[in-house]
Amino acid sequence: MPEAADHRDGELALRVGAEIVAILDWSLDRGDQSLIALYEQAKRMQWNGSVDIDWRMPVDFGALLPVGSEFAVATFRASPIADRGRPCWDAFRWQVQAWMVCQFLHSEQAALVASARLAEVVPDADAKFCAISQAGDEARHTEVFGRYVRMHVADPYPVNEALRSVFQDALGARDWDFVALAIQCLVEPVALAGFRLAGTTFHDPLIKQIVAKVARDEARHVSFGTVLLRDVIPQMASAELADREEYVLTAVELLRRRFLLADVWERMDVDVQVGTAFAARDPGLSAYRQALFSRVVPMLANIGLLTPRVVDGLSGLDLLDGAARRVIERQTQGRLTSRSRLIR
Ligand SMILES: [Fe+2]
Numbered sequence: 001m002p003e004a005a006d007h008r009d010g011e012l013a014l015r016v017g018a019e020i021v022a023i024l025d026w027s028l029d030r031g032d033q034s035l036i037a038l039y040e041q042a043k044r045m046q047w048n049g050s051v052d053i054d055w056r057m058p059v060d061f062g063a064l065l066p067v068g069s070e071f072a073v074a075t076f077r078a079s080p081i082a083d084r085g086r087p088c089w090d091a092f093r094w095q096v097q098a099w100m101v102c103q104f105l106h107s108e109q110a111a112l113v114a115s116a117r118l119a120e121v122v123p124d125a126d127a128k129f130c131a132i133s134q135a136g137d138e139a140r141h142t143e144v145f146g147r148y149v150r151m152h153v154a155d156p157y158p159v160n161e162a163l164r165s166v167f168q169d170a171l172g173a174r175d176w177d178f179v180a181l182a183i184q185c186l187v188e189p190v191a192l193a194g195f196r197l198a199g200t201t202f203h204d205p206l207i208k209q210i211v212a213k214v215a216r217d218e219a220r221h222v223s224f225g226t227v228l229l230r231d232v233i234p235q236m237a238s239a240e241l242a243d244r245e246e247y248v249l250t251a252v253e254l255l256r257r258r259f260l261l262a263d264v265w266e267r268m269d270v271d272v273q274v275g276t277a278f279a280a281r282d283p284g285l286s287a288y289r290q291a292l293f294s295r296v297v298p299m300l301a302n303i304g305l306l307t308p309r310v311v312d313g314l315s316g317l318d319l320l321d322g323a324a325r326r327v328i329e330r331q332t333q334g335r336l337t338s339r340s341r342l343i344r
């Protein structure tokens with residue numbers, strides 16, 4: 001390996017080898033109508049991060065913040081930094097924002113590489129169109145988050161260790177559906193929920209404008225993930241399905257672990273074990289994690305992976321809110337109904 005490239009490994013780069021099969025589709029057949037519609041939408045909804053975002057908007061990073069919701073205040077009072085007073089709580093909230101934006105930035109680049117990979121390996125031309133237009137979107141997302149971080153985050157966070165493992169596993173997988181599962185069905189729905197929560201979790205108008213633009217694209221990418229996998233997973237043999245269940249549970253555990261905020265506690269000079277143990281049990285932070293994962297359960301239901309084993313795993317990780325439980329109930333009732341039809 002060239003020496004010039006070596007210094008970029010570790011915190012500054014990730015290399016993943018993978019055995020893949022590139023496919024060209026010369027059939028002239030049009031694919032799924034949903035893919036055609038998503039691609040048309042992608043062409044219509046292009047935007048330019050250089051001119052469509054008002055980069056002159058002020059970002060007073062570190063400024064005092066409004067008190068926040070009752071939930072947030074209760075979380076602060078119970079937290080390991082409560083005795084350091086309100087200014088420290090505000091500093092923590094700004095650090096959480098900086099950490100979130102940096103993880104969005106790292107995730108966007110992983111999504112860029114993953115969607116470019118999908119363009120190469122998915123069998124249908126229409127799916128390739130969607131994948132490569134997504135890669136263009138992800139380039140724009142990486143560009144705008146990178147610009148924000150360079151302009152306003154004095155000490156950017158490296159990629160979170162758990163998130164890095166998710167990217168490494170996904171990009172090293174032999175079967176393309178693992179890439180789609182990790183990025184389209186888990187990382188993107190969590191990011192999309194994070195963007196929708198920006199009104200309460202982010203503190204300046206510039207980042208709110210950026211995530212509003214990015215979220216419109218991500219909603220389309222999440223739909224693309226559903227269309228890609230909804231006919232693939234239900235046709236799998238039980239051993240293949242078990243591998244996907246296992247994979248989902250491992251990836252979800254890693255994605256949840258990053259929201260115990262180890263990187264932020266460390267930055268705030270809080271013992272990481274004390275900080276993460278607090279984050280794991282605090283009702284406010286638990287509700288926040290459930291909100292972040294609220295789109296994952298419908299996604300798994302749509303692609304046929306909300307199996308009893310996966311539901312058990314999600315319950316054990318305290319990631320199911322009321323809406324998610326209702327999706328599970330509806331699915332369970334549906335299964336029972338179709339089983340009783342079969343018995344009759
Ligand atoms: Fe993105």
Ligand SMILES: [Fe+2]
Nearest residue numbers: 111188218221
């Ligand atoms: Fe995306």
